[in-house]
Amino acid sequence: MRGIRVCSFIVSWGYAYEKLGRAPRSVEEYAELGGVSVPTAYRDQKLFREALPGESTPTRIWKSVRTKLNTADDAAPARLGAMSVEKLRLAG
DSSP states (O other): OHHHHHHHHHHHHHHHHHHHTSOOSSHHHHHHHHTOOHHHHHHHHHHHHHHSTTOSSSHHHHHHHHTTSOTTSTTHHHHHTTOOHHHHTOOO
16 A cells, blocks of 8 residues: 555656646645645655655656656556556666
8 A cells, every 4th residue: 555655646746747847846835736635745755755765756756757658648647557667767
């Protein structure tokens, strides 16, 4: 369940990134665009940081993921589920 929440946070962060044309400046800005409460956004951020030590936000990961997706394609988010760390070359 934690892994799903972390992945969801990354994809939701990516949605905010695409909507803004830049990374959200804060968890509060992310929460507003992502339609989640600020406490939920902070909990998800905490899970993300625990799962990926050294990453303060999902921005670097999202930038890598988005190069693998046609973000103009409405089905692109569904295909994201088929991706893996190895396929995306995110490890390291």
